Amino acid sequence: xxxxxxxxxxxxxxxxxxxxxxxxxxxxxxxxxxxxxxxxxxxxxxxxxxxxxxxxxxxxxxxxxxxxxxxxxxxxxxxxxxxxxxxxxxxxxxxxxxxxxxxxxxxxxxxxxxxxxxxxxxxxxxxxxxxxxxxxxxxxxxxxx
Ligand SMILES: [Zn+2]
Numbered sequence: 001x002x003x004x005x006x007x008x009x010x011x012x013x014x015x016x017x018x019x020x021x022x023x024x025x026x027x028x029x030x031x032x033x034x035x036x037x038x039x040x041x042x043x044x045x046x047x048x049x050x051x052x053x054x055x056x057x058x059x060x061x062x063x064x065x066x067x068x069x070x071x072x073x074x075x076x077x078x079x080x081x082x083x084x085x086x087x088x089x090x091x092x093x094x095x096x097x098x099x100x101x102x103x104x105x106x107x108x109x110x111x112x113x114x115x116x117x118x119x120x121x122x123x124x125x126x127x128x129x130x131x132x133x134x135x136x137x138x139x140x141x142x143x144x145x
Contacts, residue, residue: 092106
């Protein structure tokens with residue numbers, strides 16, 4: 001075996017199905033639906049391990065997500081928090097016209113960047129937004145009374 005260690009490790013359809021612990025009909029369906037990458041070597045279908053690992057979708061628990069934020073682009077947990085700045089801070093302004101009466105109708109944004117792929121995520125201040133929503137509901141109630 002030592003003389004073939006540089007050779008890519010090919011999986012047959014049966015081996016691929018075994019590796020993923022799925023039935024061969026499922027694998028054929030995924031191939032037909034374009035859900036999995038496969039290779040044709042002449043008439044033979046083969047997979048590389050990366051093709052098989054690619055179909056594995058990790059669903060993180062709420063707890064994991066809360067403790068370790070992950071990049072929505074590449075899944076890395078090297079997330080660096082910061083602020084997005086131009087000449088000043090960026091704010092989210094809700095479209096709803098009823099918010100315009102409030103001086104503080106801008107919602108602050110928090111930003112984080114993935115140190116692995118550079119993907120930047122913006123997260124609004126949900127507490128502030130929810131307060132705005134509550135305030136506007138209260139105002140509507142006052143008008144109706
Ligand atoms: Zn990333």
